[in-house]
Amino acid sequence: MNKYGLLGKTLSHSYSAKIHQLLGNIEYRQRAVDETELDKLLTDREFLGYNVTIPYKQAVIPYCDSLSESAGKIGSVNTLINKNGRLHGDNTDYFGFLYMANKAGISFKGKKVAIFGSGGTSLTARTVVADEGAAVVTVVSRSGKINYKNLEKLSDYEIIINTTPVGMYPNNGRRSIDLNRFPKCEGVIDAIYNPLYTEILFQAKEKGILHTNGLSMLVAQAVKSHELFFETKLDEKVIDAVTAEIENDVTNIVLIGMPGSGKTTLAKGASQLTGRKFIDTDRMTELMAGMRIPQIFAEQGEAAFRELEAAVIREAGKGRGAVIATGGGCMKSYENYKALKQNGRIFYLERDIVKLEQCGRPLSKDINALEKLYNERKSLYETYCDERIDSNQTIEKALCQLLEKI
Numbered sequence: 001m002n003k004y005g006l007l008g009k010t011l012s013h014s015y016s017a018k019i020h021q022l023l024g025n026i027e028y029r030q031r032a033v034d035e036t037e038l039d040k041l042l043t044d045r046e047f048l049g050y051n052v053t054i055p056y057k058q059a060v061i062p063y064c065d066s067l068s069e070s071a072g073k074i075g076s077v078n079t080l081i082n083k084n085g086r087l088h089g090d091n092t093d094y095f096g097f098l099y100m101a102n103k104a105g106i107s108f109k110g111k112k113v114a115i116f117g118s119g120g121t122s123l124t125a126r127t128v129v130a131d132e133g134a135a136v137v138t139v140v141s142r143s144g145k146i147n148y149k150n151l152e153k154l155s156d157y158e159i160i161i162n163t164t165p166v167g168m169y170p171n172n173g174r175r176s177i178d179l180n181r182f183p184k185c186e187g188v189i190d191a192i193y194n195p196l197y198t199e200i201l202f203q204a205k206e207k208g209i210l211h212t213n214g215l216s217m218l219v220a221q222a223v224k225s226h227e228l229f230f231e232t233k234l235d236e237k238v239i240d241a242v243t244a245e246i247e248n249d250v251t252n253i254v255l256i257g258m259p260g261s262g263k264t265t266l267a268k269g270a271s272q273l274t275g276r277k278f279i280d281t282d283r284m285t286e287l288m289a290g291m292r293i294p295q296i297f298a299e300q301g302e303a304a305f306r307e308l309e310a311a312v313i314r315e316a317g318k319g320r321g322a323v324i325a326t327g328g329g330c331m332k333s334y335e336n337y338k339a340l341k342q343n344g345r346i347f348y349l350e351r352d353i354v355k356l357e358q359c360g361r362p363l364s365k366d367i368n369a370l371e372k373l374y375n376e377r378k379s380l381y382e383t384y385c386d387e388r389i390d391s392n393q394t395i396e397k398a399l400c401q402l403l404e405k406i
Contacts, residue, residue: 004229005029007041007060007080008053013169013194015215015246016051019222022242025229035059042080045087049229050080051222054165057120064089074127076120079225090228093124096221098132099239104212106159106187109133114154116140116177117163121191125161134159151181160200162190167198172318172342175199185209193218195318195342196247202338219243250320253406254340255389256381257349258374259328260357262391262398266349267325269399274406277322281330284312293327306333313339328373331380341384347402348385351392 006016011030020028042063057076068090077089113134118141166176188204191214204211255263271278296305317339330336
């Protein structure tokens with residue numbers, strides 16, 4: 001018997017099993033089923049508890065013998081509990097959604113709120129927002145009365161909530177919402193948690209708008225489900241602790257800095273000591289091109305190299321839990337920054353110019369060229385980094401400094 005788990009259709013992106021195992025439920029597994037398998041599973045009821053995700057949050061309701069008040073009110077079930085053969089449906093997304101919003105400092109009271117999407121998470125969001133005293137709640141969907149073609153009607157809305165999968169892994173970088181159309185916006189919630197930063201969240205960050213992804217909601221609803229599974233009560237501090245651990249596990253460690261500052265050496269060392277996957281974007285670019293970087297520059301020029309590099313970075317940035325060594329010029333592109341930042345924590349390796357290695361560097365063959373590069377890029381590194389590492393010290397000391405920070 002698979003006692004506990006996550007019930008859904010496509011679960012490769014999910015962190016639920018890891019979260020529940022951190023909560024102490026070592027029997028929690030992911031259970032991907034299609035529609036034909038769903039009926040047998042819920043009829044046989046050979047399980048104790050399941051969480052439910054896309055696309056079954058409403059499909060499971062007819063199988064339930066009872067519903068909690070929140071599940072009945074919302075019309076969506078994300079938690080199933082088998083009580084002596086009788087199936088009880090609950091909705092812990094309500095608690096999770098409200099916890100996420102409060103944690104981000106986003107209030108709905110008296111606000112005009114636009115909710116994009118019409119699925120199970122949208123139903124939860126509508127209920128929470130209404131209960132919290134929103135002045136107006138409008139649902140935006142592709143075929144609804146308010147849709148993507150008449151968003152000008154919502155130009156004075158203050159809170160934007162995305163419950164659609166647009167921009168979710170593996171389709172990173174996509175968005176269906178442009179915050180420029182909402183000049184009064186003061187809060188953005190994206191229920192997506194992979195990647196940690198979606199395009200709409202980047203836009204909110206640029207505009208200084210309060211914003212959050214859906215990771216804390218995922219963890220909070222999991223904690224509440226765990227309490228229902230085992231008829232227990234956990235300290236609410238557990239939510240923040242587990243959220244921080246999951247975020248740390250899935251976040252890429254990204255090293256940026258001048259050519260010859262030690263990025264590749266440091267990344268390899270961090271990979272070996274932490275067990276994280278090692279990615280060298282320069283090496284990946286060479287493999288894609290079928291030639292070494294100096295040859296790419298010589299035969300195709302810098303523009304061609306940057307195009308190849310950007311394609312590599314887009315793929316590397318989608319990954320999770322890796323250590324990524326980047327090329328010295330990657331931060332010249334804001335799109336590269338976003339690709340690396342979406343799931344990454346960026347560390348700038350600072351090294352004095354006189355200590356930078358120059359051998360095999362096509363753009364820094366002599367000290368004059370190197371000084372020019374340094375002056376052009378230093379401010380970019382400083383702007384885009386989250387942390388700095390002193391790369392003038394020995395590699396061992398620099399590695400210790402990096403490991404202390406992660």
